[in-house]
């Protein structure tokens with residue numbers, strides 16, 4: 001081969017190689033949005049939001065918190081009021097599929113079995129599953145309180161709890177035709193309690209990891225991926241992140257005990273705490289999650305892009321993306337997002353609706 005030919009081949013290879021770099025740098029594989037399932041009468045409105053806002057802004061993943069708002073056939077006794085029908089769900093799934101969005105249904109497992117002065121459906125119907133049956137739900141909820149009650153948990157060692165919750169999980173996965181399921185598992189304050197006859201004296205990290213692994217193994221049998229929030233796997237004391245976005249109840253060592261194919265949603269709402277590399281270095285796929293501050297969200301997204309650029313090939317794909325979270329009811333969010341009601345002050349500060357707009361704008365700039 002002549003030297004000139006070698007030169008031209010080399011030049012073409014270089015040009016092709018170089019032109020592929022910006023595309024790789026400009027993409028995040030997961031561009032997510034997490035929100036509560038709409039009530040049945042808001043399904044059409046919600047589908048308009050999917051088609052007019054999520055799809056055009058490059059969102060490709062929708063985590064939908066369903067909990068007990070589905071008309072479960074396996075356990076009709078666990079249906080909340082205002083539950084979605086199968087036809088409602090199929091409409092949402094169809095709109096998402098048409099727009100190239102992967103839908104991941106969520107039921108809060110382990111923790112979040114109550115909210116302030118309201119007991120969740122699972123413990124209302126099955127009080128035996130309560131990790132802390134001696135703690136009563138107060139009429140007027142206040143934090144902090146003497147019981148350390150944020151949300152109730154179910155006992156992960158109760159012999160009957162998994163038959164019930166896995167029936168719900170299986171039903172949702174089926175109706176959503178999902179290849180991933182979100183089990184929540186954030187902010188579990190009550191775990192391994194001294195007065196629980198099954199859990200007392202047990203290591204809390206092992207209890208938490210045991211529950212994650214059990215759910216993961218159940219899903220893995222049908223090829224379904226498990227997603228969870230990441231806070232219980234971070235050490236709140238050493239990092240200074242504290243008891244909400246990280247753990248102060250000794251669960252953080254579970255990070256070395258749970259299977260690496262669990263996808264971690266690393267949520268930070270006040271600062272862009274750079275904990276994603278910690279999860280990635282442990283072998284987990286990680287998605288960064290903002291909520292209420294646009295500038296924090298932009299930093300989180302930029303960080304993920306930078307981590308992808310500056311990492312080894314082994315680490316790069318684990319920095320999978322970002323997901324905006326919305327914690328107000330879907331109908332309220334839609335009314336605020338579309339300006340049908342005046343802006344509502346968020347009691348925790350910041351502006352989730354504005355943050356959602358910012359994140360969607362950031363996603364829109366990314367390559368598909």
Ligand SMILES: [Zn+2]
Nearest residue numbers: 155196198199
């Ligand atoms: Zn227990």
